[in-house]
């Protein structure tokens with residue numbers, strides 16, 4: 228899209244009805260999170276039969292008191308709050324009217340919260356940028372069923388994180404960047420290729436992979452020769468360098484402006500644009516090769532903040548990616564249950580990261596993770612005939628025509644058989660990893676690929692392996708298989724207190740899994756199926772409990788592990804995704820929530836016995 232066309236589209240989007248509908252979604256999600264996390268304390272009064280009204284007191288700029296009123300349900304799924312579609316009202320001495328804007332609401336409602344202006348300004352910016360980026364996406368959205376493979380679906384299913392209020396903040400992307408690199412626009416992205424002098428590179432590969440051969444295969448011989456020829460024609464020895472792709476945004480914004488001394492010294496050499504077209508996936512920093520669908524996906528650092536996390540590529544995660552992939556595959560290879568389940572780990576087969584160990588630590592911190600790449604297997608080459616893949620996040624989304632993405636599947640197979648198949652495909656391998664092996668996966672929807680046959684769920688593929696698991700070494704089934712892991716440097720730990728794969732207790736591992744999988748992922752599915760298919764939440768959680776106990780009945784010898792990683796505990800701890808943005812990030816902010824599985828503990832226990 229040329230710049231004039233992009234700016235035309237930008238202004239058309241802002242003056243379209245999509246602005247208001249998007250603002251209502253962001254406001255809903257913001258309120259739901261702030262109420263749930265008790266950043267805002269509401270007076271709750273009954274409304275209709277299963278709905279309540281929340282009244283929140285705030286303070287206007289002139290110091291006078293204002294009240295906000297919204298209505299919705301406190302669900303049986305962790306007590307998560309789901310507001311209804313009625314307008315959110317602002318009630319003051321001047322009268323009652325709908326909220327004018329996100330900014331008005333946030334400034335007045337949070338005026339009584341003990342935060343700082345700096346943190347509030349940062350949060351407001353993330354919220355406003357989410358409004359902007361999502362408005363642009365909604366405005367551009369069109370029904371399109373021409374391509375339905377996994378990569379196309381990652382662009383078509385546009386909702387983003389269903390709980391985090393800053394679900395599309397992408398701080399650092401201007402509107403033109405958003406069109407150029409946002410997955411919703413299904414852009415073709417050509418990567419910038421560099422050569423990095425080997426002494427500045429830290430690299431890791433899965434056994435059996437030679438990085439140079441691998442890159443030659445990924446790039447194709449002609450392109451590889453072209454890049455090597457470019458090095459040679461500059462009088463440089465190709466053997467001294469590694470080829471490395473960079474996201475074009477990262478090249479323009481961070482590598483060229485900040486690492487130019489390395490380019491001057493030819494420790495980094497600019498080779499030019501790659502030939503292959505890539506498509507950004509939902510996580511933005513992972514891209515699929517559109518020109519060669521079976522080639523590896525590439526995950527790249529982009530110095531933006533999205534859903535409140537910076538999206539660089541931590542060096543330790545890059546270094547850990549191949550050994551962790553290898554470890555998980557070794558576990559699977561020895562475990563007939565996992566093999567039979569058909570579980571796929573999308574291996575991160577190679578990783579390169581730039582490091583300059585001679586720099587003082589404070590400068591290393593500044594450059595940490597800004598240049599690097601991870602290559603991840605594409606699921607395409609791993610599917611059996613008749614199988615298709617879809618993003619798991621699609622299960623709770625509607626398409627451009629307003630119909631649930633799963634509508635045709637549910638119609639074809641029936642809701643109950645479909646849901647039971649989904650649970651059978653998903654739960655046993657994930658809880659087996661937890662109970663039998665002591666590994667909790669961060670199984671939020673974006674990290675799971677659903678593999679189905681004509682809509683009937685069959686099995687799953689897991690991705691984002693080193694960044695997305697937790698364990699306690701002495702609780703692993705086979706600690707000797709666990710590789711030595713590159714540690715999180717101290718300066719990263721301060722930024723994100725929860726960073727690091729090794730947890731202190733099995734309960735922490737359980738909570739990590741429960742939070743991502745049950746609280747956010749299945750919690751959302753429960754609310755979605757109730758809304759669109761009238762499925763009672765109790766029915767949903769009862770089926771899950773039955774599925775877990777069905778698994779447990781197969782493994783009585785693991786009884787002590789079921790207690791150790793207790794999925795039926797009365798409460799679990801979840802991360803406060805909104806609250807942590809309004810308070811200093813000195814600690815992990817966690818909140819106990821009531822576990823909807825708890826009420827099935829007795830009943831299902833008897834069934835299993």
Ligand SMILES: Nc1ncnc2c1ncn2[C@@H]1O[C@H](COP(=O)(O)OP(=O)(O)OP(=O)(O)O)[C@@H](O)[C@H]1O
Nearest residue numbers: 387388389509510513533534620671672673691694
């Ligand atoms: N349904 C969803 N649940 C969670 N995250 C989502 C969802 N949809 C989009 N996202 C986005 O995906 C990213 C999830 O973060 P996460 O750290 O799991 O992935 P990543 O490491 O960036 O990439 P990848 O999973 O490709 O390795 C965030 O940028 C988030 O905004």
Ligand SMILES: [Mg+2]
Nearest residue numbers: 510673674691
């Ligand atoms: Mg992910």
